[in-house]
Amino acid sequence: MDNLSDTLKKLKITAVDKTEDSLEGCLDCLLQALAQNNTETSEKIQASGILQLFASLLTPQSSCKAKVANIIAEVAKNEFMRIPCVDAGLISPLVQLLNSKDQEVLLQTGRALGNICYDSHSLQAQLINMGVIPTLVKLLGIHCQNAALTEMCLVAFGNLAELESSKEQFASTNIAEELVKLFKKQIEHDKREMIFEVLAPLAENDAIKLQLVEAGLVECLLEIVQQKVDSDKEDDITELKTGSDLMVLLLLGDESMQKLFEGGKGSVFQRVLSWIPSNNHQLQLAGALAIANFARNDANCIHMVDNGIVEKLMDLLDRHVEDGNVTVQHAALSALRNLAIPVINKAKMLSAGVTEAVLKFLKSEMPPVQFKLLGTLRMLIDAQEAAEQLGKNVKLVERLVEWCEAKDHAGVMGESNRLLSALIRHSKSKDVIKTIVQSGGIKHLVTMATSEHVIMQNEALVALALIAALELGTAEKDLESAKLVQILHRLLADERSAPEIKYNSMVLICALMGSECLHKEVQDLAFLDVVSKLRSHENKSVAQQASLTEQRLTVES
Numbered sequence: 397m398d399n400l401s402d403t404l405k406k407l408k409i410t411a412v413d414k415t416e417d418s419l420e421g422c423l424d425c426l427l428q429a430l431a432q433n434n435t436e437t438s439e440k441i442q443a444s445g446i447l448q449l450f451a452s453l454l455t456p457q458s459s460c461k462a463k464v465a466n467i468i469a470e471v472a473k474n475e476f477m478r479i480p481c482v483d484a485g486l487i488s489p490l491v492q493l494l495n496s497k498d499q500e501v502l503l504q505t506g507r508a509l510g511n512i513c514y515d516s517h518s519l520q521a522q523l524i525n526m527g528v529i530p531t532l533v534k535l536l537g538i539h540c541q542n543a544a545l546t547e548m549c550l551v552a553f554g555n556l557a558e559l560e561s562s563k564e565q566f567a568s569t570n571i572a573e574e575l576v577k578l579f580k581k582q583i584e585h586d587k588r589e590m591i592f593e594v595l596a597p598l599a600e601n602d603a604i605k606l607q608l609v610e611a612g613l614v615e616c617l618l619e620i621v622q623q624k625v626d627s628d629k630e631d632d633i634t635e636l637k638t639g640s641d642l643m644v645l646l647l648l649g650d651e652s653m654q655k656l657f658e659g660g661k662g663s664v665f666q667r668v669l670s671w672i673p674s675n676n677h678q679l680q681l682a683g684a685l686a687i688a689n690f691a692r693n694d695a696n697c698i699h700m701v702d703n704g705i706v707e708k709l710m711d712l713l714d715r716h717v718e719d720g721n722v723t724v725q726h727a728a729l730s731a732l733r734n735l736a737i738p739v740i741n742k743a744k745m746l747s748a749g750v751t752e753a754v755l756k757f758l759k760s761e762m763p764p765v766q767f768k769l770l771g772t773l774r775m776l777i778d779a780q781e782a783a784e785q786l787g788k789n790v791k792l793v794e795r796l797v798e799w800c801e802a803k804d805h806a807g808v809m810g811e812s813n814r815l816l817s818a819l820i821r822h823s824k825s826k827d828v829i830k831t832i833v834q835s836g837g838i839k840h841l842v843t844m845a846t847s848e849h850v851i852m853q854n855e856a857l858v859a860l861a862l863i864a865a866l867e868l869g870t871a872e873k874d875l876e877s878a879k880l881v882q883i884l885h886r887l888l889a890d891e892r893s894a895p896e897i898k899y900n901s902m903v904l905i906c907a908l909m910g911s912e913c914l915h916k917e918v919q920d921l922a923f924l925d926v927v928s929k930l931r932s933h934e935n936k937s938v939a940q941q942a943s944l945t946e947q948r949l950t951v952e953s
Contacts, residue, residue: 404446499545684724736775797816924950
């Protein structure tokens with residue numbers, strides 16, 4: 397290592413004089429020392445102050461720029477050397493060298509920049525601002541025959557693509573075309589895996605999704621699926637998963653999804669349909685998720701329901717009832733929920749037996765499955781008959797009441813409350829109300845009226861008004877112990893309550909007057925003061941309802 401000290405001293409002199417032969421010799425010695433003991437050599441390089449001189453050796457005219465870049469790449473493998481490299485002003489000259497035609501210079505420069513900026517979002521963002529993305533994309537196109545350079549570009553893309561600020565720059569290049577071209581040429585699993593690692597973060601951007609679809613990525617992915625589906629080799633299983641996951645990701649963009657749907661006649665859509673009856677869980681999952689993504693507008697949903705997709709999804713769910721795959725259950729239920737959104741599909745799906753198929757999962761203990769099950773049922777029960785049938789199903793109502801207390805799973809809790817309320821609102825049935833009262837559901841509807849979401853508050857108040865109008869005698873004890881009257885007083889007095897909340901609270905107050913105990917509570921709380929103030933409310937409906945409620949309260953007092 398004493399030789400190293402001599403080399404560093406000599407290098408300081410020759411770097412200034414730029415005596416080429418001795419400079420090359422010194423750099424070779426440094427590279428050798430780094431190969432033997434990188435950490436110790438790096439520490440000595442830092443202590444010697446030689447880094448400051450490297451910037452002048454990285455000019456396009458310098459004959460030793462490749463070796464200097466190589467040394468920087470080696471020392472920057474050590475975390476403690478990265479900031480000193482930045483402080484020595486090496487980033488800017490290295491970025492300039494990316495315009496070189498020399499492949500060795502390009503490779504070492506790319507390595508040096510990659511190692512200096514490794515794991516530093518701020519330094520990577522600096523590179524993006526300096527315009528490295530278009531430069532690297534161009535390099536990939538020009539030097540796609542050079543395996544080492546190609547790999548360097550892919551590693552750089554993988555790191556930069558994690559930053560949101562990079563997506564716009566990537567979208568303005570022909571990265572999609574270059575990556576798909578490269579992907580088609582790759583046979584080795586590891587190389588494909590590297591490209592996948594770049595494609596996944598890039599495909600989160602909608603503009604790039606469309607570019608990838610137009611560049612023919614989907615066809616490549618479908619081919620991979622076809623090749624790997626029956627293999628039990630670990631690499632093939634991984635590639636099948638990565639490929640089908642990426643396919644689903646591409647469908648999350650509205651334009652890319654619509655392009656692949658092609659009015660339901662697209663070959664891609666047809667291929668994805670064939671995954672659902674497959675025996676491969678990964679393909680079943682990807683198929684169901686793809687259908688859920690295609691089902692993001694009414695026209696697509698209507699076309700798919702008319703063409704038998706519901707039956708395929710129900711068959712798939714049937715295969716996963718007992719000890720089924722939770723992710724497949726979740727995906728199939730997501731697809732059914734989305735398909736049930738257009739009004740015209742609801743009756744068709746009900747008569748196809750979707751509610752029966754979905755209810756088989758009532759015993760599931762998995763919150764994601766519970767959440768989608770609830771959402772699907774809520775979408776389906778706009779029709780009075782369906783709401784009545786489900787609302788009288790004691791097992792379902794008891795499970796809903798239980799899930800209304802799922803404090804750890806806000807989504808499940810919210811959906812359970814909303815479904816309870818929907819069963820009452822759509823059925824307008826005394827039997828449904830009695831079932832909900834007997835199962836202990838009233839207190840949850842009262843709590844729902846205090847939700848932070850106006851839409852949920854409103855749904856609760858409308859359901860409670862129906863209960864008060866149709867079955868007040870049955871429900872009054874529960875309404876009293878849930879402190880409904882006090883809650884209504886609070887909602888009316890709170891200036892932040894939305895107009896529709898104030899309106900429905902007053903409608904409910906009037907409906908509660910038929911119960912002796914609740915009537916007494918209303919009188920005790922001086923509702924008249926609050927209601928009379930609302931007569932001058934800016935919302936006409938609220939003001940009118942306030943006048944009616946005031947009259948009612950005055951008469952009843």
